[in-house]
Amino acid sequence: MTRVLGIVTAALLAVTAVMALVVSPPDAVQGDAVRLLYVHVPTAWVAMYLSFGVTSLASALWLWPRTRRRSWDLLAGASAEIGVVFIALTLAVGSIWGRATWGVWWTWDARLTTTAVLLVLYLGYLALRRVPADPDTRARRSAIAALLAFVDVPIVHQSVVWWRTLHQQASVLEENRLLHPSIHGSMLWTLLVGLTAFTLLYFWLLVHRFRLARVEDEAEDRRLELALAERRAEADVVPA
Amino acid sequence: MTSASYVFGGYAVTAVVIAGYVWWLLRRAQP
Numbered sequence: 001m002t003r004v005l006g007i008v009t010a011a012l013l014a015v016t017a018v019m020a021l022v023v024s025p026p027d028a029v030q031g032d033a034v035r036l037l038y039v040h041v042p043t044a045w046v047a048m049y050l051s052f053g054v055t056s057l058a059s060a061l062w063l064w065p066r067t068r069r070r071s072w073d074l075l076a077g078a079s080a081e082i083g084v085v086f087i088a089l090t091l092a093v094g095s096i097w098g099r100a101t102w103g104v105w106w107t108w109d110a111r112l113t114t115t116a117v118l119l120v121l122y123l124g125y126l127a128l129r130r131v132p133a134d135p136d137t138r139a140r141r142s143a144i145a146a147l148l149a150f151v152d153v154p155i156v157h158q159s160v161v162w163w164r165t166l167h168q169q170a171s172v173l174e175e176n177r178l179l180h181p182s183i184h185g186s187m188l189w190t191l192l193v194g195l196t197a198f199t200l201l202y203f204w205l206l207v208h209r210f211r212l213a214r215v216e217d218e219a220e221d222r223r224l225e226l227a228l229a230e231r232r233a234e235a236d237v238v239p240a
Numbered sequence: 241m242t243s244a245s246y247v248f249g250g251y252a253v254t255a256v257v258i259a260g261y262v263w264w265l266l267r268r269a270q271p
Contacts, residue, residue: 017251032243036250043254085261092257093250100246201258205265212269 005204012197019190027187033100036093038190042198044090044115048153050202051083052122056150059143073139074217076146077129078209080122082202087119102166110163114156121149135217 020038027034058076061067094112099105106112125145129138160167183191 021247021251030243032247035247039250039254085257089254089257092253096246096250096253100243205262208265208269212265215269 002204002207005200005207009197009200009204012193012200016190016194016197019193024186024190025184030101033097034187036097036100037187038194040090040093040097041191042194043086043093045195046198046202047083047086047090048118048156050199051079051086052118052146052150052153054079054206055083055125055146059146062139062143063147070135070139070217071214073135073142074213075206075210076143077126078213079206080125080146082205082209084119084122084126086202087115087122091115091119098166107166109167110159110165111156111167114152114159118149118152118156121152125149 016038020035024035024038026032055076058072058079062069062072062076091112094115095105098107098112125142128145129142131138133141159165160169
């Protein structure tokens with residue numbers, strides 16, 4: 001099943017590349033630079049809404065006593081790591097696009113700054129997960145940190161509305177124009193195919209990262225049991 | 241630089257980062 005998902009994802013990513021680089025037209029104002037949209041928006045979608053959303057949901061499910069399972073903690077960590085990769089990509093591609101259209105690689109604009117803060121918050125979250133502690137303590141503090149970090153996501157989303165910013169407003173998810181987005185038809189289709197391809201890529205990565213997290217978790221348990229057995233053996237041979 | 245150079249740079253960065261992450265993930269999953 002995972003292999004089928006991988007093949008479909010790779011095929012759809014190839015279709016996205018062809019549509020983005022060949023089929024869709026250049027923008028009337030930006031020219032070819034607009035083609036960066038088809039990478040920048042999907043990576044932001046995967047990072048902010050999918051990855052960090054799943055991390056928050058899994059963290060909340062761990063914190064809720066009735067649904068508490070170790071798997072939720074592992075899923076939260078796995079999804080956050082993918083989110084960090086994709087939010088870093090969003091910033092990198094956004095920086096290249098900024099240089100092409102604004103003339104600068106970086107500016108302390110509200111959207112850019114709040115997104116950079118998001119990267120730092122989730123890097124902190126991943127660092128927190130590596131601090132040695134028993135699994136329950138680590139899961140509890142990670143879950144709380146994940147929910148606190150997610151507060152920045154709606155701030156990033158609304159930053160182009162709340163503050164004066166260089167970054168453009170939403171092209172598709174506009175409150176008053178959901179059925180009539182201000183984007184050309186072929187551009188919109190390319191963007192939708194790109195969003196679908198990157199969404200599938202996220203789930204494929206999540207399956208693999210979650211499996212790895214389980215293996216690492218079981219290995220940690222085995223190391224702990226081994227260490228305890230060694231301590232007990234030492235205690236047996238030490239004279240009273 | 242031309243717009244095409246920036247587009248190439250953006251797509252190249254994306255491809256390298258994702259391929260690198262996939263490679264790291266599959267390598268670590270090896271028994």
